[in-house]
Amino acid sequence: MAKATTTGAEGSALLRWIATSGLLLVVAVPCLFIIIQAIFPDIGSGSLAAPFSLFFRTLSDPDLFGLAGNTLLLGVGTVFFAALFAVPLAALRALFKVPGAIIWDALLLIPFMIPPYIAALGWIMTLQPHGYMEQVTGINLAGLIFSVPGIMIIMGLNTFSVVYFVLSRTFETIGARYSDVGRVFGAGQWRSFWRITFPLAMPGLAASLLLVFAMSIEEYGTPAALGRRIGFDVLVTGIENRISEWPIDLPGSATLSLVLVGMALVAFMIQRWLLTRRDYRIVSGKPQASDKRALGLWAVPVSLYFGFITFLATGLPILAILATALSRTISGGLTAENMGMDNFNELLGKGSEGLVALGNSLALGVSTALLAGLLGAITAYSVVKGRGRFRLVLDALSITPNSLPGVVVAVGIILAWNQPWLPITPYNTPFILLLAYICILLPQPVRYATASLHQLGDNLESAARVSGSGPLKAFIRIIFPLILPSMVTSMILVFAVASRELVASLLVAPIGFQTIAVYIWTQFDQGSAGLGMAMAFCAIMITTLIPLGLIGLLRWLSKGQVAGLN
Template sequence: MARGAVATGAEGSATLKWIAIIGLLLVVAIPCLFIVVQAIFPEFGSGSFAAPFSVFFKTLIDPDLFGLAGNTLLLGVGTMVCAAILAVPLAALRALFRVPGALIWDALLLIPFMIPPYIAALGWIMTLQPRGYLEQLTGIHLAPLLFSVTGIMLIMGLNTFSVVYFVLSRTFETIGARYSDVGRVFGAGQWRSFWRITLPLSMPGLAASLLLVFAMSIEEYGTPAALGRRIGFEVLVTGIENRISEWPIDLPGSATLSLVLVSMALVAFMLQRWLLTRRDYRIVGGKPQAFDKKELGVWTLPVSLLFAFVAFLATGLPILAILATALSRTISGGLKPSNLGLDHFSELLGAGSEGLVALGNSLVLGTTTALLAGLLGAITAYSVVKGRGRFRIVLDALSITPNSLPGVVVAVGIILAWNQPWLPITPYNTPFILLLAYICILLPQPVRYATASLHQLGDNLEASARVCGSGPLKAFVRIVFPLILPSMVTAMILVFAVASRELVASLLVAPVGFQTIAVFIWQQFDQGSAGLGMAMAFCAVLITTLIPLALISLLRWASKGTVAGLR
């Protein structure tokens, strides 16, 4: 009887499947398709399929493309190296030794991931530029380093190394010191045992985290735009933005560059898979394992100072620079008590101010994106995990496609798809276009969270509901969705934090006169109002850090209260 109920439910769940199909077509498939079509048919916007591949091949053989692609690869690889240099030693020390204040260092090293990269870059500019805060305090400036390719890599490495640090520290903890101890028994020194045994065993975590850093680097717009353009260092992301925002607008060229950028990300994913399939990295068996960490001994103070130095560079310095700029009445006045005040915050948060409107727009868009992406992600994951037929593989592939699409590529696809003159109705030039872009960029997060939760649910709950007369849609709403809701809330909090500060899609597709937090900050710096822009940046950091942390804490408190009530 249960088996028949499951079969009936599978047929009835077609409604949820079609919701997932339509949602993914609108949000993901159509923008991707239009990028490919526009790259092949340059006159497609005029309703013509003439001269296919003419602009495509012209762009591919353009010398500028080789420069943009080479700079992009250089930036991605260089940022990976910087992130690895910072993260690997800290992760190994954190995982294998008793580091004083380890939890505090974890919290401080998490903050750089919560600070939008373009805001951190602006903070570094205010600190290291001529007559910046460093020169005011010490008499020297580091502008030659700041406005250089190496400087861009270092700043982006400081923004992204926490990804590698947290993944590797957990990986090293799983490996433990037992394998390196065996190597030392056979005569290897401590450093050689780590280099030849522990580090190679951590390759899955290292490859995955460095791949993520590479992907984040090649799709990052704010830092290369703020620093690279001053030294003529253009990358694919800024090249795509130039072709869209500067006259004459080159949509076919931007679509071709978008395909090149996506191809880079896909090659990186394939390289990761090749590296991980060459060897066996299994280290967890059925036997219990000891995870005792070693004492640092005489190295306690140097290690603590190392953590403090990196935490100051990655977290303390950018936040202090942001706050100092926000509190300075005039930039030329310098760091003097008479020049400090809350004037910019008063102007920003005053009734009817443009900043307050932009803040409200981002909060509304972030919340709406979190709710819609969470709902579509849950339905998509349900259709993939609980559905039947081969088409669910297509759904799964579509749901993870945005992982390989940089934000600028999504923006290009959205523009190409919804700015066609023959469309009777379009969300283009309305706030809804931003909503589509945000959902496309962030959809993989709730899908992955929901998929993990759904794999833990058996079919008997839904089968019982259907035996009692409930339809598949009602069973999903009343039974399945509440059970996966805790995981979905966590995913939606993450979506809210990222959507509230998203830069490149906001700059490219925001309607005329419509401002978000990121657009407001960027425009203030373009107009020379650095203090007002940094006041908004400080508010953005607080919003994208404190609100998610507060919601997660509230969720944990509620879950503990529920468990206590059941007891």
């Protein structure tokens, strides 16, 4: 018994050691070096002299106020347009019988799966002078897309599906019963909705809009593709400029990174303040009717409205991407003679740069999914099943990347692993990209594993220990197989995002090493829009259809196993 106890303690300690070492390497070290570099500007040369000298100089730089103001303006504007698109759709979807509701849900999920920078490039090809819209309709809307409101509208179309899905489920939970009570007391239908139903949905609205704000202030591709043409720089592009343009300003980029993180944290605090001011509890132990009302004569206008927003968010960007990918030359326009598979043939030709980039991204995506999934499962197990206060530290480290924009993670990775005094470093190798991807995406498998572990009782491990197994063997033979379906789902999502990640790829990719995102960005910079869009179309197919297909297959297999047991 003493030997079994010793083995169990060693196995538990090993899992905790793996989780701690992994989180320190992937998360803590980059975050720490951002802070150190901001405070000690000469840390790269091993000097701790003149602390805070460049930190306060950067904070007092007039350019910083412009970057921060533009970032805040972009975040708030994107939130406004995302809410403008999402709230009416969500209310209609939840409270009324919308024709083809399931189909609309599937179509409105696609904008979230399309990388924002690819959608932005599609909009450029559509609305630029002599673009597709002008060729088809004669209307020139270049003034709209190359403007600050235009950037906000495009980013709102890229992110509104987050608000739509959260808010529609929230409205569905509330139902129409509270609004009916208001109507009994003399309020009209619209007044009952805005004074009763809508305020009760504030938790879902605040959470989803906070996510949209965080996504918009950390988004690099759309501001870089559109904002730079009109001189609209934000913190993300400012950080990238300080790293990629001479003279390199590492302390300045670290300071701007801290400002960006602080802005995200302030938004989170505002959300918490809004949600603690009132009581939003609406679910009790009593059964609640959830009947939806018929639209009647409004069924056709509502369907047309859903179709219009779906076309703007999903159809138009994909059509623009495909049209550009099939065009032999951009100047040839939308003519039958100018269409062909030339770009796809060149992209996927044997030994082509595009095929190499595609293989690099797929290899990195699979590696990131496997390693992040394994580390996430071990971390979640150490947090949920572990003891002591140290598990709270692990939990905090595991969710820290949620508050770190991708550009901040990239800066931290560069600062941590580009130090001249390091005897060995993954910098300027593909492994540096792997570290960046794992850091950015680690919270996904951790949250999935945590949710699954909370559903498992302690009796399974207790039975294993009675049989002589330690925590390590019980985790490998019992716990991990039980949480594997959830982990596979999270790893599929990690693969989809890692395969197309842009900002970390641009900043930390080794010289000459191309990924899908780097290839697309480079082709547009070089004027080869057709090749770039051919790769973009392939990326959308890979990162949308394959994950959705695998998730559907996984659910089908799970149902088959349950049916077999019955």
